[in-house]
Amino acid sequence: xxxxxxxxxxxxxxxxxxxxxxxxxxxLATRSAHEISLREVARxxxxxxxxxxxxxxxxxxxLRAIAERSMRDLIARVETxxxxxxxxxxxxxxxxxxxxxxxxxxxxAFDAVYxxxxxxxxxxxxTMAPLIDALxxxxxxxxxxxxxxxxxxxxxxxxxxxxxxxxxxxGHLTPEQARxxxxxxxxxxxxxx
Amino acid sequence: xxxxxxxxxxxxxxxxxxxxxxxxxxxLATRSAHEISLREVARxxxxxxxxxxxxxxxxxxxLRAIAERSMRDLIARVETxxxxxxxxxxxxxxxxxxxxxxxxxxxxAFDAVYxxxxxxxxxxxxTMAPLIDALxxxxxxxxxxxxxxxxxxxxxxxxxxxxxxxxxxxGHLTPEQARxxxxxxxxxxxxxx
DNA sequence: GCTCCTATCTTGACAGCGTCAACTCATCTG
DNA sequence: CAGATGAGTTGACGCTGTCAAGATAGGAGC
Numbered sequence: 001x002x003x004x005x006x007x008x009x010x011x012x013x014x015x016x017x018x019x020x021x022x023x024x025x026x027x028l029a030t031r032s033a034h035e036i037s038l039r040e041v042a043r044x045x046x047x048x049x050x051x052x053x054x055x056x057x058x059x060x061x062x063l064r065a066i067a068e069r070s071m072r073d074l075i076a077r078v079e080t081x082x083x084x085x086x087x088x089x090x091x092x093x094x095x096x097x098x099x100x101x102x103x104x105x106x107x108x109a110f111d112a113v114y115x116x117x118x119x120x121x122x123x124x125x126x127t128m129a130p131l132i133d134a135l136x137x138x139x140x141x142x143x144x145x146x147x148x149x150x151x152x153x154x155x156x157x158x159x160x161x162x163x164x165x166x167x168x169x170x171g172h173l174t175p176e177q178a179r180x181x182x183x184x185x186x187x188x189x190x191x192x193x
Numbered sequence: 194x195x196x197x198x199x200x201x202x203x204x205x206x207x208x209x210x211x212x213x214x215x216x217x218x219x220x221l222a223t224r225s226a227h228e229i230s231l232r233e234v235a236r237x238x239x240x241x242x243x244x245x246x247x248x249x250x251x252x253x254x255x256l257r258a259i260a261e262r263s264m265r266d267l268i269a270r271v272e273t274x275x276x277x278x279x280x281x282x283x284x285x286x287x288x289x290x291x292x293x294x295x296x297x298x299x300x301x302a303f304d305a306v307y308x309x310x311x312x313x314x315x316x317x318x319x320t321m322a323p324l325i326d327a328l329x330x331x332x333x334x335x336x337x338x339x340x341x342x343x344x345x346x347x348x349x350x351x352x353x354x355x356x357x358x359x360x361x362x363x364g365h366l367t368p369e370q371a372r373x374x375x376x377x378x379x380x381x382x383x384x385x386x
Numbered sequence: 387g388c389t390c391c392t393a394t395c396t397t398g399a400c401a402g403c404g405t406c407a408a409c410t411c412a413t414c415t416g
Numbered sequence: 417c418a419g420a421t422g423a424g425t426t427g428a429c430g431c432t433g434t435c436a437a438g439a440t441a442g443g444a445g446c
Contacts, residue, residue, distance in 0.1 A: 016423080016424090038403080039402075040402095047424075050406095050426085051423075059405090116300075116362075120364065121363055121364035150377065152377035153378070155366060156374040156377055156378035156381075158360065159354075159360055159366075160353045160378070161352075162359060163352035163354065163357065163359065164355075165356075166307070166355060167307075170309045170314055171314035171315050172307075172325070173352075180348075181346075181352055182349070182352070183345075184345035185346070185382060188381070188384075189382055190381075209394085230431080230432060231432080233432095241397075242433090244396080246435095247394055248394095252432095252433065252434090
């Protein structure tokens with residue numbers, strides 16, 4: 001039988017894959033994904049520099065794993081924001097705000113998700129593909145709820161929050177500016193329903 | 194006297210800085226800025242791996258230089274698009290379209306410009322600061338021309354084109370989808386002036 | 387015209403990186 | 417109990433960014 005918990009069992013056992021992802025996610029809080037070295041992650045998990053290769057094909061394999069985790073976090077955040085809103089209009093506000101907030105609070109996780117060298121949209125990982133769909137669906141649904149029901153409109157909402165989130169994360173806009181811009185743009189777009 | 198042209202003069206002379214930037218820009222057409230090595234650029238310019246240090250403080254110094262060049266290209270593209278449009282409304286369409294097109298056609302140059310490790314918006318280079326201002330001003334002006342005259346509205350336009358450009362550059366949207374979304378969003382925002 | 391200075395380009399070295407290969411060891415299977 | 421297997425190890429390779437020191441060419445001062 002495999003021991004399933006605690007990665008501290010001396011030699012073998014323990015879920016090292018998970019431990020490595022955890023360590024990488026922690027590093028992602030300060031550095032960008034490109035600035036994180038595999039050896040550094042291994043060191044943080046107290047294993048040799050080659051141990052990760054038994055759990056990930058590549059450095060990129062690990063980055064893909066944390067990108068997928070980050071994507072799940074982003075989706076969860078957007079979906080719970082939407083679900084806990086009372087009206088369709090409030091749901092759109094809450095969902096877009098959650099997207100922007102995630103980008104600001106976890107900038108490196110955010111752009112790991114959208115890094116084309118980590119995840120190629122044209123040929124995404126088996127686990128990433130449905131996640132992308134889920135995010136698009138969530139945004140599309142909440143936009144449809146207030147009359148923004150064409151593909152173009154839904155994509156515009158996505159583009160708006162994505163751009164404002166990135167600009168705020170990079171420091172070109174303050175979080176307040178980004179959120180206010182989003183509100184204002186949605187107000188204008190919905191002016192005549 | 195300094196010889197000003199031709200970097201092919203054997204040992205000394207020639208504008209190596211320019212030649213290195215040219216080589217880096219060329220590499221930027223295929224690889225991301227993070228994937229370009231200083232030694233590789235030096236090799237492309239036929240100099241030793243340490244020659245660049247006499248013209249740039251760092252690897253980052255070279256990246257900053259090509260980011261500034263890319264920013265100038267982006268601004269030029271947006272401004273000429275705006276200027277060659279007949280009406281304020283067409284100018285907004287042309288300017289936003291140019292921004293999105295640049296992101297799609299030069300994705301690596303585009304995100305070198307906005308890479309926070311290359312240019313920190315809070316503390317930009319002496320040469321980058323006015324460029325950022327120029328871009329913001331261009332967008333702000335063209336947005337004001339059609340009644341989007343608040344800071345929030347102008348930032349929304351910036352966020353919209355930035356996000357759509359990034360999503361299209363990454364492959365999450367087709368160029369056509371991005372452009373159509375932009376048009377559609379602007380139409381909605383201007384529906385009741 | 388000779389010497390010196392300085393900017394520029396050179397070679398050489400170092401640690402850190404990703405990755406391949408070979409080895410060790412604990413556990414599961416028969 | 418034997419051996420296979422999966423999970424960890426050490427060692428090596430070439431590449432990278434950067435520091436240090438040597439070489440060289442052209443201009444300045446005498």
